Amino acid sequence: MKFPTRFGVGEVRRDQQVARQCYKTAVMDKGKDKTLSIANVELIGDVEPERPQLVEEVLQVPLEEGYEERIIQVGSQLGEVENEELITFLRTNRDVFAWLGDEALRISPEVMVYKLSVDPLRPPTRQKKRNFAPERQQVIAEEVSKLLQAGFIREVHYSD
Known part of the structure; x- marks a missing residue:
């Protein structure tokens, strides 16, 4: 993210929280004679982004008996009746799901x-061949x- 400073344009990479904090500070201090301290900001650090967490736990339910890899996930906060109705509905309509291409x-x-x-009047353009790793x-x-x-x-x- 790029943001204005007294010395020119500042830039922060990879850490969105620090970038937002710097941007807010720059906007709030507009017109004041303050400099932004970026001494504690590691621009190329190993900051692991925080992954979003599930709102609720999910139950792993096999869609078909004998096919343990065909799993559906059902929310755990459903009532027992709704949960059973949903699983029954999904199992009766399992032909809608395609697990492999030939299905x-x-x-x-x-x-x-x-x-x-x-446009049929325009000649096609040949794309350059792409090379990939083996x-x-x-x-x-x-x-x-x-x-x-x-x-x-x-x-x-x-x-x-």
Whole structure:
């Protein structure tokens, strides 16, 4: 964050609390002959950002018996009747959930296909080939092969 000081523009990186404090001080002291003390501010420190906490605990509920990796989370502050009704509803409608790509084959292409509205009179622009690290290249190839096997994508050849 950048903020005005008497000596020019001050800059604080990575710590939002310190940045907000400096900004408030700069705004409140506008017109006064004060300097901001940044002696105790570590600009490139190892400050771990505080992660937001859950509002309530959640219960891990298996959606199907025999598939322990298919877990849904239900709020723990629901009443017992509401909790049972919600779990029963989710289990009876479990066919809506797609855990793997090939489980979503029943979705109509009209829902998930996106068409670009491009001007047919303008020639397409060829993008520059992107180079990735070998580990990322392998992960990309695995994901593309999964999508090809599931029938979500297909290879298209364009003439030059």
